Structure formats: structure tokens, C-alpha cells
Amino acid sequence: MSNRILGIDPGLTRCGAGIIELSNARKVSFVDVHTFRSSPEIDLAARVGSIASSIEQLIVSHKPSVIAIExxxxQSNVRSVMGTAQISGAVLFLAHKHSIPVALHTPTEVKAAVTGSGRADKAQVGFMVAKILGLAEVPKPADAADSLAIAICHAWRSFDAKVQSGAVGTTAAQAAWHAAIKSASKNK
Amino acid sequence: MSNRILGIDPGLTRCGAGIIELSNARKVSFVDVHTFRSSPEIDLAARVGSIASSIEQLIVSHKPSVIAIExxxxQSNVRSVMGTAQISGAVLFLAHKHSIPVALHTPTEVKAAVTGSGRADKAQVGFMVAKILGLAEVPKPADAADSLAIAICHAWRSFDAKVQSGAVGTTAAQAAWHAAIKSASKNK
Structure with missing residues (x-):
């Protein structure tokens, strides 16, 4: 079973798809990233179909253990929200078809996970994604960086949940940190 | 090549899927209708996945020549619109995957096609669908009737477009009607 996470920033004009690998020590590493585009000139089925087919190829080649979708x-532009929901629907279907679990994270959760602030801007998110994954440059466009941020957010949230449930061991530093947190909450 | 039209009334809680056959004389006949449901209790990928898989089975068994989607x-409830867009995205992907053309019709176009009024209510639409297809009863629930209405709307609009382009012949009655329309517009 791979520990690969496919992050999807759904969109009809540009759809980000980033893959990272999570190690047991809460470390994440970069695997792959793509931005799939479709032209507003072609018909809607071809737009959704070509983007979803590209994502299916990524699923087949990387065999992610989970798909994290924004x-x-x-709240934003109605037309773009419809396209976003249509792409996310196609990805939900693909996840079901390939028996891969799906997790949904809100934009605020994703920003908070990688920058510490739920109100961070795109530049901050891109900067932190590059730092966390040790990339020489910020992935471009923002959709690509966002898809990696979604995958990182999922990796960390699921790792923390596993630690809390005792399902994985912790490093010495993490154990010390957990002990400190526990002690602090007792002394409140 | 079949002349079957698959009409889809997309929805996450209930999704209508109706199949009709269009003959060369603008006649439509009933083939099949289903209402696929998913429970809000299960996760989103399973909901979209199970409905889309059921629709894919219909596509494989009936081999429609076109898929007409509402x-x-x-304008309505935001939550239900998201689910509707997600199902429509999955169906758009399926159409692309099976190389079947897609047509989208607005609710107003569908109501106007089957009742003569774009503001007809659900009962009127159901009543007319039963009349047009010669069914003993109105298909229930409304999602089932609506999916057949979408298919009928598409059948008639595409047939009329073909007649206007000279791609299909007309019956004697239709030829007389077209001649009357032409003569009336000349005399204006």
C-alpha cells in the first residue's frame, strides 16, 4: 500500500493535481504535479472529460492511497463554482471507481495547515509549499501549488489523527511535544 | 446507430434517468426510466460514485446516441446545487468516456417543449410526459418524469433542427404545416 496522496484543486479552466509521499515520521516529499487545462472554446463534456481522463491516468500510474480534494x-463567482463542482464530481466518481478513499478539506483548513493562518494569501501558500517540500522554486501556477498544499494538509491532519489514536509511533521530539502539550493543558 | 436519447435530471439525493426512442416521423416512444437515490448518511464519493455507476450501466446496456442533461x-438552494453540479460533472465525464455527444437544456426549455409553457409546474410536466409517451400513469417521482421530459425536449429540438436543415424528410402533414408557416410569414 503506497503512502501517496493525490491533492486536487478542482477547476474547469485550470485544475491542479499534486502528488506527495508521506513517511512515518510526518515527513512529506514531492512526487509529481500537473496543471490540467481546458479551453472555454470546446464543449463542456470535452472539458470535464479531458481533465478527468488526465486525472485518471495519474491515479493509475501513481496509485495514491487517498485523494484529497478542496x-x-x-461564495465566489457562480459560473466558476459550477465548473469546480462538475470537476469535483468527476473526481469523486473516479475515486469510487478505483476504490480510493476521499477526503475534503476547506480552503481555510489548507491555508492554516501550510502557513499557520487560515487567511494566508496565494503567495504565502506557494512559498510554504516550496519550503515544506524542499523545492527550489514555487510551483506555478497557483493551482499547482494549491494542489500540493491540499495534499500536505491531508497528510498532516491524517498523521496527527493516527498519532492521537496511537496507530503510529512518534519521534522523540514529537513525544516530547505531546507530553508538553498534555502537561500544559493539565496546568490550565 | 440507435436513436435512443438518455435524459438525465441530475441530483445527489434523487437522480432521474429516462430513455426514449425517436422515430423519423418525430414520434417518441418510452424505453426505460429509473430514479437513482443516495443516502446523505454515506460519504460524498460513494454517493456520486453509486449514482454515476448506475448511469454508466444504463449507457452500456442502451447505447444512447445522445445524453441530454438538465x-x-x-438560483436555488446552494447545497443542492453543488450536489447537482457534481452529478452532472460525473455524467459529462461518462459521456466523454463513451464518446456520446451531450446536450444541455434549461428547465424552461424543457417545460416549454412538453407543455407549451416555460412556467409549467411539475404536475403539468408529468401529465404531458405520460400523454406524449402513451403511458397509463404519470412516472413517479417527479425526477423520473423530468428525465423523460428532458429526453423528449432534446428529441423534438434536434428533429426540428434536422428538418430545417433538410437532413430528414417530413410527413405530409408536416410539409403542409411548414408551407403554411412560410406563406403566413410572406403575407405579413
Whole structure:
């Protein structure tokens, strides 16, 4: 079973798809990233179909153990939200078809996970993604960086959940940190 | 090449899927109809996945020549619109995968096609679908009737477009009607 996480920043014009690997010591490493595009000139089925087919090829070649998708919200432009929801629907279907679990994370959760602030801007997210994964440059465009941020967010949240449930061991530093947190909350 | 039209009324809780056959004389006949449901209790990927898989089975067994989908609008409840867009995205992907053309029709176009009024209510649409297809009862629930209405709307619009382009012949009655329309517009 791979420990690869496929992060998807769904979109009809540009869709980010980033793959990272999570080690047992909460370390994440870069595997692959793509930005799939479709032209507004072609018909809607071809747009959704070509992006989803490209994502399916990534699934087949990388065999991720989980797919993390940015949760769609409707606060922004209605037209772009529809396209985003349609791509996310196609990816949800692909995950089900390939029996891969799906996790949804909100934009705020993703920003908070990689920058420490749920209100971070795109530049900050890109900068931190490059730092965390040890990349020489910030992945471009923002959709590519965002897809990696979604994957990192999922990796860390799921790792922390496993530690809390005792399912994985912790490093000495992590054990010390957990002990400090426990002691601090007792002394409150 | 079949002349079967698969109409889809996309939805996450209930998704209507109706199949009709169009003859060369603008006649439509009933083939099959289903309402696929998913429980809000299960996770989103399983909901989208199970409905889309059921639709894929219909595509494989009936081999429709076109898939007509109700165009998603965002005026109603935001949560239900997201689910509707996600199902429509999965169906768009399936159409692309099986190389079947897609047509989108608005709710107003569908109502106008089967009842003569774009503001008809659900009961009127169901009543007319039963009349047009010669069914003893109105298909239930409304999602089932709506999916057949979408298919009928597409059948008639595409047939009329073919007649206008001279791609199909007309019956004597239709020829007389077209001549009357032409003469009326000349005399205006």
C-alpha cells in the first residue's frame, strides 16, 4: 500500500493535481504535479472529460492511497463554482471507481495547515509549499501549488489523527511535544 | 446507430434517468426510466460514485446516441446545487468516456417543449410526459418524469433542427404545416 496522496484543486479552466509521499515520521516529499487545462472554446463534456481522463491516468500510474480534494464553496463567482463542482464530481466518481478513499478539506483548513493562518494569501501558500517540500522554486501556477498544499494538509491532519489514536509511533521530539502539550493543558 | 436519447435530471439525493426512442416521423416512444437515490448518511464519493455507476450501466446496456442533461442553475438552494453540479460533472465525464455527444437544456426549455409553457409546474410536466409517451400513469417521482421530459425536449429540438436543415424528410402533414408557416410569414 503506497503512502501517496493525490491533492486536487478542482477547476474547469485550470485544475491542479499534486502528488506527495508521506513517511512515518510526518515527513512529506514531492512526487509529481500537473496543471490540467481546458479551453472555454470546446464543449463542456470535452472539458470535464479531458481533465478527468488526465486525472485518471495519474491515479493509475501513481496509485495514491487517498485523494484529497478542496471542498467547493459557493461564495465566489457562480459560473466558476459550477465548473469546480462538475470537476469535483468527476473526481469523486473516479475515486469510487478505483476504490480510493476521499477526503475534503476547506480552503481555510489548507491555508492554516501550510502557513499557520487560515487567511494566508496565494503567495504565502506557494512559498510554504516550496519550503515544506524542499523545492527550489514555487510551483506555478497557483493551482499547482494549491494542489500540493491540499495534499500536505491531508497528510498532516491524517498523521496527527493516527498519532492521537496511537496507530503510529512518534519521534522523540514529537513525544516530547505531546507530553508538553498534555502537561500544559493539565496546568490550565 | 440507435436513436435512443438518455435524459438525465441530475441530483445527489434523487437522480432521474429516462430513455426514449425517436422515430423519423418525430414520434417518441418510452424505453426505460429509473430514479437513482443516495443516502446523505454515506460519504460524498460513494454517493456520486453509486449514482454515476448506475448511469454508466444504463449507457452500456442502451447505447444512447445522445445524453441530454438538465442545465444546472444556481438560483436555488446552494447545497443542492453543488450536489447537482457534481452529478452532472460525473455524467459529462461518462459521456466523454463513451464518446456520446451531450446536450444541455434549461428547465424552461424543457417545460416549454412538453407543455407549451416555460412556467409549467411539475404536475403539468408529468401529465404531458405520460400523454406524449402513451403511458397509463404519470412516472413517479417527479425526477423520473423530468428525465423523460428532458429526453423528449432534446428529441423534438434536434428533429426540428434536422428538418430545417433538410437532413430528414417530413410527413405530409408536416410539409403542409411548414408551407403554411412560410406563406403566413410572406403575407405579413
Amino acid at each position: 471542498r467547493v464553496f459557493s | 442545465r444546472v442553475f444556481s
